[in-house]
Amino acid sequence: MSFTFDPRDPVALTQALIRCPSVTPEEGGALHLLAEILQARGFETHLVSFSDEDTPDVANLYAHVGPAHRPALMFAGHTDVVPPGDEARWSRGPFSGDIVNGELYGRGAVDMKGGVAASVSASLRHLEEHPDDPIAFLITGDEEGPAINGTVKLLDWAVAKGDRIGHCVLGEPTNPAKLGDMVKIGRRGSLSGTITVYGKQGHVAYPHLATNPVPQMVRLLAGLMADELDHGSAHFDASNLEVVSIDVGNKATNVIPGEARAIFNIRFNDHWNREKLEVWVRGKLDGAAGNDIVYALEFGRSSSEAFFTPPGAFVDAVVSSIEAETGRKPALSTSGGTSDARFIKNICPVVEFGLVGKTMHQTDERVAIIDLESLARIFQRILGQYFS
Numbered sequence: 001m002s003f004t005f006d007p008r009d010p011v012a013l014t015q016a017l018i019r020c021p022s023v024t025p026e027e028g029g030a031l032h033l034l035a036e037i038l039q040a041r042g043f044e045t046h047l048v049s050f051s052d053e054d055t056p057d058v059a060n061l062y063a064h065v066g067p068a069h070r071p072a073l074m075f076a077g078h079t080d081v082v083p084p085g086d087e088a089r090w091s092r093g094p095f096s097g098d099i100v101n102g103e104l105y106g107r108g109a110v111d112m113k114g115g116v117a118a119s120v121s122a123s124l125r126h127l128e129e130h131p132d133d134p135i136a137f138l139i140t141g142d143e144e145g146p147a148i149n150g151t152v153k154l155l156d157w158a159v160a161k162g163d164r165i166g167h168c169v170l171g172e173p174t175n176p177a178k179l180g181d182m183v184k185i186g187r188r189g190s191l192s193g194t195i196t197v198y199g200k201q202g203h204v205a206y207p208h209l210a211t212n213p214v215p216q217m218v219r220l221l222a223g224l225m226a227d228e229l230d231h232g233s234a235h236f237d238a239s240n241l242e243v244v245s246i247d248v249g250n251k252a253t254n255v256i257p258g259e260a261r262a263i264f265n266i267r268f269n270d271h272w273n274r275e276k277l278e279v280w281v282r283g284k285l286d287g288a289a290g291n292d293i294v295y296a297l298e299f300g301r302s303s304s305e306a307f308f309t310p311p312g313a314f315v316d317a318v319v320s321s322i323e324a325e326t327g328r329k330p331a332l333s334t335s336g337g338t339s340d341a342r343f344i345k346n347i348c349p350v351v352e353f354g355l356v357g358k359t360m361h362q363t364d365e366r367v368a369i370i371d372l373e374s375l376a377r378i379f380q381r382i383l384g385q386y387f388s
Helices: 010-018 030-040 109-129 151-161 213-224 274-289 313-326 369-387
Strands: 044-052 055-065 072-078 103-105 135-140 165-170 182-184 189-198 240-247 259-268 295-299 331-333 350-352 366-368
Touching: 010 030, 010 103, 010 109, 010 369, 030 044, 030 055, 030 109, 030 135, 044 151, 055 151, 072 109, 072 369, 103 109, 103 369, 109 135, 109 366, 109 369, 135 151, 165 369, 182 313, 182 350, 189 213, 189 274, 213 240, 213 259, 213 274, 259 274, 274 295, 313 350, 313 369, 366 369
Parallel strands: 072 135, 072 165, 165 350, 182 331
Antiparallel strands: 044 055, 055 135, 103 366, 189 259, 189 295, 240 259
């Protein structure tokens, strides 16, 4: 074994993972470390890489222990992280894993190497007393990237392999302020699109010889955003459409540009699906374009549908485990952005619970040591209730 720490300790394991510089799409050694730890405990481990056109190759990890005929409880997550930014602005090195005043610093501390470490540590502890319980891990290196060569393909691979997955806990940072605040039992869907308006380039002093695409784009976007999508549903907030970029690629002040491009994203609830939204968007744009605006619309490859995991025995086990450890009963929420739960829900019920996310993606990302230890105990309680 190349690791010299006790992987049952979530703090030591988080430190080791942070010291692997796994900025998307680089694996950085994090998945190999987890594979070695799990294999030493008897897990069947697979490091699987996937490729696709115009996307980087990505390494992923799938591991399983226990009888294949029994449905496993799966822990999911990712070890890839966003870039640290200007490292000089960090008070501690972004890949140092330093502990200062009871907090562990490093990129991925909360999003989400800490959550992965807590689930691995909890599973190793659980297996010491219950060695025959089936547990699986699905860890991707593509969550912070295009999300094309990661969880979605690894799930297909695992299903084809024949393993049975009963339920999943995804350890994303779900808590806004304190550990135990919130469990995610669903997410709104996400759909992005790009609008390109085609004008005619020309000199600003001779506008009659050109066609300016900028005011035409403004007209299209006004039509697209004129009406609300909905007012929410029983389990979800209202859907919203946001324009996130408008660009003409023009640095000259005396040239009317030939094209304008805008990118938008829709976060939608269970009133909608991708097919219905595409029809709605095209209808709004066609209505605003009339007969005098020439435009093209392209929807993004990576999208997700809204999903909801109804409260029941599984959700109750998660909630009661959190409450027993923290003394707080978490809110059941469908708020926030997307996660890889949007893929996992296609094969089994999934809930999300992890660390406090206040510093994720920030300079000096960090996690309280006490929270790492508590999260591992929560996951261990969930395992105990699940298999009892």
